[in-house]
Amino acid sequence: MEKTSVDVVVVGLGAVGSATLYQLSLKGAQVLGIDQFTPPHTLGSSHGETRITRLAVGEGEEYVALAKRSHELWDQIEFQSGKKIKNRTGGLLIDSAEVAWSKHGAEGFWERTLRYAQNQGIEHRLPNVQELSATFPGLQLPAGSKVYQEKEAGYLFPEVAIQAQLDLAKKMGASIWTETKVKAILPQGEKFVVDVGYAKVVCKKLILSAGGWVKDFLPEQQRKQLRICRQVLYWVEVDQNFTDWKQYPVWMWGFGPNLEDFLYGFPSLDGKTIKVATESFLEVDHPDQLEREVSQEEIETFWETKINGRIQGLRKKVTQAVVCFYTVTEDGKFILEEMQGNPNFLWVSACSGHGFKHSAALGEVLAQKMGW
Ligand SMILES: Cc1cc2nc3c(=O)[nH]c(=O)nc-3n(C[C@H](O)[C@H](O)[C@H](O)COP(=O)(O)OP(=O)(O)OC[C@H]3O[C@@H](n4cnc5c(N)ncnc54)[C@H](O)[C@@H]3O)c2cc1C
Numbered sequence: 404m405e406k407t408s409v410d411v412v413v414v415g416l417g418a419v420g421s422a423t424l425y426q427l428s429l430k431g432a433q434v435l436g437i438d439q440f441t442p443p444h445t446l447g448s449s450h451g452e453t454r455i456t457r458l459a460v461g462e463g464e465e466y467v468a469l470a471k472r473s474h475e476l477w478d479q480i481e482f483q484s485g486k487k488i489k490n491r492t493g494g495l496l497i498d499s500a501e502v503a504w505s506k507h508g509a510e511g512f513w514e515r516t517l518r519y520a521q522n523q524g525i526e527h528r529l530p531n532v533q534e535l536s537a538t539f540p541g542l543q544l545p546a547g548s549k550v551y552q553e554k555e556a557g558y559l560f561p562e563v564a565i566q567a568q569l570d571l572a573k574k575m576g577a578s579i580w581t582e583t584k585v586k587a588i589l590p591q592g593e594k595f596v597v598d599v600g601y602a603k604v605v606c607k608k609l610i611l612s613a614g615g616w617v618k619d620f621l622p623e624q625q626r627k628q629l630r631i632c633r634q635v636l637y638w639v640e641v642d643q644n645f646t647d648w649k650q651y652p653v654w655m656w657g658f659g660p661n662l663e664d665f666l667y668g669f670p671s672l673d674g675k676t677i678k679v680a681t682e683s684f685l686e687v688d689h690p691d692q693l694e695r696e697v698s699q700e701e702i703e704t705f706w707e708t709k710i711n712g713r714i715q716g717l718r719k720k721v722t723q724a725v726v727c728f729y730t731v732t733e734d735g736k737f738i739l740e741e742m743q744g745n746p747n748f749l750w751v752s753a754c755s756g757h758g759f760k761h762s763a764a765l766g767e768v769l770a771q772k773m774g775w
Pocket residue numbers: 414415416417418419420437438439440442446447448449450451453454455456583584585586612613614615616617619634635636727728729752753754755756757758759760761
């Protein structure tokens with residue numbers, strides 16, 4: 404049986420793991436990244452063409468610095484890889500709910516976003532509904548809607564970002580094992596042994612960035628902290644005669660008191676469709692139990708309950724529907740903790756639906772916590 408020895412093993416190479424592997428390699432650590440699939444893939448939480456990025460993150464003021472740092476890092480990664488990862492389109496946050504609208508565990512999400520932007524010097528404006536409807540007639544906003552517009556917001560290409568960081572890490576000497584599932588992690592004195600079945604790896608430090616599958620490694624009490632919630636992304640055909648969807652910013656819109664009274668969307672990348680989605684908090688126990696198919700009935704319900712009466716300039720034709728999932732914590736915050744009090748073994752869960760934009764900086768934080 405093969406036996407390898409490295410400084411740090413990173414288990415899981417999605418958004419967080421690929422960023423961590425890249426940052427550790429950059430700082431000179433001898434690292435091995437392991438994934439059960441071949442990232443970027445379509446079975447975790449980091450696929451689907453685009454992710455929104457914004458700086459005034461209503462989820463928590465403590466995340467603003469991470470978002471800002473990630474923007475700097477995405478620029479650096481673009482420069483080093485020659486790949487386009489970030490597009491600045493500006494972003495809209497719309498609240499037309501009649502009661503305080505909550506999102507990702509943060510009550511009064513719109514007001515928080517505005518407050519954090521003001522506190523943290525983030526460029527923004529508050530256009531009124533008339534102005535917005537004239538510029539972006541696809542969004543049918545009720546009178547009285549509150550609109551926050553941020554200049555630096557935009558979208559990221561998640562698959563490109565992951566691939567770029569893995570490629571750069573490899574160039575700097577990182578080893579990457581794909582289609583390799585970590586079966587067990589065992590302490591061995593001051594070190595750890597990572598068992599992948601066909602080999603055992605000895606490492607001084609370990610980062611578990613396994614997304615929703617992190618539950619496989621947690622004791623019962625901690626498993627319960629994480630809820631696996633299926634999400635569906637829809638690509639809907641546009642009517643370019645009505646409005647030019649290529650010119651739209653990214654947008655998020657809370658329109659009612661329930662968590663699922665929410666829509667978000669992206670500008671059209673191909674001139675033919677836009678990607679639009681809502682959020683769902685129905686849970687399953689484990690990612691392997693997720694229904695990966697999207698039924699015609701589900702598509703119909705999405706159209707009738709979310710799109711109809713709110714978005715114009717779309718044809719009632721969904722060209723593609725893709726399943727992804729959130730790993731949701733009770734308060735919507737990320738978890739970055741020592742496993743059983745061991746500072747050399749960290750586990751991280753940075754999903755809850757808003758983790759991608761922070762992942763570049765989280766990789767840097769994790770590398771620092773590992774002493775690099
Ligand atoms: C539909 C959707 C929309 C989203 N929109 C946004 C957005 O607009 N903006 C934003 O900032 N965030 C958004 N998010 C959240 C963001 O995408 C996630 O926070 C982030 O991608 C999570 O990355 P991760 O690395 O934690 O998990 P993953 O990408 O799932 O990576 C975990 C990896 O671990 C591997 N793995 C697991 N177990 C093992 C094992 N035993 N052995 C080896 N490998 C293993 C898996 O194969 C996987 O590759 C969205 C998420 C979803 C699902």
